[in-house]
């Protein structure tokens with residue numbers, strides 16, 4: 001009998017801990033998304049620009065940014081690539097610099113270098129944003145060349 005109770009208790013603890021970790025992941029995703037819309041979306045739109053929007057953009061659309069970040073970062077395996085991409089974004093948002101840029105030169109020529117957001121974001125906030133961006137952009141069906149043609 002004691003064994004059965006022990007088994008049931010352990011199983012209950014196991015179930016609760018699984019549930020907590022999924023919940024934690026969902027919260028992190030939610031926080032990263034909310035922060036993106038608060039701190040980045042004013043310049044980086046989250047859609048492919050229409051022809052009418054293209055001349056008025058303040059910065060490259062976030063799907064283009066993430067396309068270049070993922071394309072430019074070299075790593076041996078997916079976990080390493082993710083880690084390096086997140087580290088790149090955390091550094092770039094506080095210390096933007098044309099020598100570090102992974103975007104094409106015409107992006108900087110058109111928009112200028114991104115201003116540092118050191119004063120308005122913490123590294124922890126950028127880490128949450130970068131995780132959200134890495135998981136959600138660019139969309140799998142992005143026609144990057146077509147988008148670039150329309151923008152430049």
Ligand code: HEC
Nearest residue numbers: 039040043058059065089096101102103108111112113114
């Ligand atoms: C005031 C406008 C503005 C805001 C706000 C802004 N950015 Fe940018 N960002 C730019 C511009 C302009 C560029 C293109 C020039 C460049 O790459 O520096 C850019 C480029 C980038 C790049 C590509 C860097 C490269 O060149 O390889 C990343 C990554 C990035 N932004 C992330 C973010 C994140 C994350 C946020 C929110 C925390 C954010 N940006 C908020 C203007 C902005």
